[in-house]
Amino acid sequence: MTHIAVLGSTNMDLVAFVAKAPQRGETVTGREFRTIPGGKGANQAIAAARAGATVSMIGAVGNDSFGTRLRSTLEHSGVETDxxxxxxxxxxxxxxxxxxxxxxxxxxxxxxxxxxxxLAPGDEGLIASADALLLQLEIPLDAVLAGAQAARAHGVRTVLTPAPAQPLPVELLNATDLLLPNEHEVAALTGRTDPRSAALALLEEVPEVVVTLGSAGSLYAARGTDPIVVPAPQVTAVDTTGAGDTFAGTLAVALAEGRPMPDALAWAAAAAALSVQRAGASESMPYRSEIDAQYTS
Known part of the structure; x- marks a missing residue:
């Protein structure tokens, strides 16, 4: 079975549902409040596990009730938390x-x-045993860089979601195999608002780029090939929280299984489309059987 390692964040999502988000200085009345396990690292780990991979999580939780629930949620989703x-x-x-x-x-x-x-003792060995390493930017950059460089040293594919967007050191880009920004993040990284132009510019630093385009699907660019756009299923969104992480985790599984990039992107888009039709981040992520049914329908 495919093994995915995830180095990243675990958060408890404190979610307020409102008709319209408040402007600065404005108070609005919400209709519901929920606490939902999340964090970009944990979300991607759960997405990959539900998509059919063996998944290991590297990160940290506090010694509070949130930490207990976060660990339990990961384990219940099939993610290894040693x-x-x-x-x-x-x-x-x-x-x-x-x-x-x-x-x-x-x-x-x-x-x-x-x-x-x-990286703590044993983390590099875990990364070395994986087929792919998923990274994001909700933990200190030093750890992200250490993880990426460990993966590169052991021939493990790195998939980096550059969120929250921030300037990336050249050392991290040089250790990244696939960069996976959304439209806002790719603009922040390059100063270019056109996703195609921005992706092509990033190919000077990384060999492959996938820009997620929301309901429009995703754009893939690689050195030596023409960019392609892979559409997404058209659905009515209830909550887009976690959709990008669903896409990232599912895409990593598809690529590790050897699917061609266009097929992998379409499969990941099917997973993300399912997730936005449900509330919450980790709670909304589909299982492999659901993804397969959406992908073939």
């Missing part, structure tokens, strides 16, 4: 407002995630 550290203090949280159009605004408090600034 390399998920428990630290003194609170777990990470993400404060999310979701409006009736499915859009969201998020504030992340790293807490325990901020302690993941290096």
């Amino acid at each position: 390399h998920l550290r428990t630290t003194e203090g609170p777990s990470g949280t993400a404060h999310i407002v979701v409006d009736d159009e499915g859009g969201n605004a998020i504030v992340v408090i790293p807490a325990a995630n901020g302690t993941v600034d290096h």
Whole structure:
């Protein structure tokens, strides 16, 4: 079975559902509040596990009730947590407002995630045993770089979601096999608003780029080939939180299984389309049987 390692964040999502998100200085009344296990690392791990891979999580939770629930959720989803550290203090949280159009605004408090600034003993060996390593930017950059370089040293494919968007050191880009930004992140990285132009510019630093385009699908660019756009299923979104992580985790599984890139992107888009039709991040992620049914329908 395909083995995916994930180095990244675990957060408890504190989600307020409202008709319309408040503007600065404005107070609105929400209709529902939920606490949902999340974090970009944990989300991608759960997505990959539900898509059929053996998944191992590297990261940290606090020694609070959120940490206990986050670990339990990962384990219940089939994610191995032996390399998920428990630290003194609170777990990470993400404060999310979701409006009736499915859009969201998020504030992340790293807490325990901020302690993941290096690889702990055994982490490199775990990465070396994987078929792919999934990375994001909700933990300190030093750990992301260490993970990417460990993967490169052992011939393991690295998939980096550059979120939250920030300048990336050349050392990290040089250790990245596939860069996976959305439209906003690719613009922040390159200063170019056209996704195709931005993706082509990034090929100077990384060999492959996939830009997620929301309901329009995704754009794939690789050195020596013409960019392609792979469409996504057209659905009515309830909550887009976690859709990008669903896409990333599912895509990593598809590629590790040897699917051609266009097929892998379409399969990942089917998973993301299913996720946006449900509330929450980790709770919304589909299982392999659901993805296969959506992909073939």
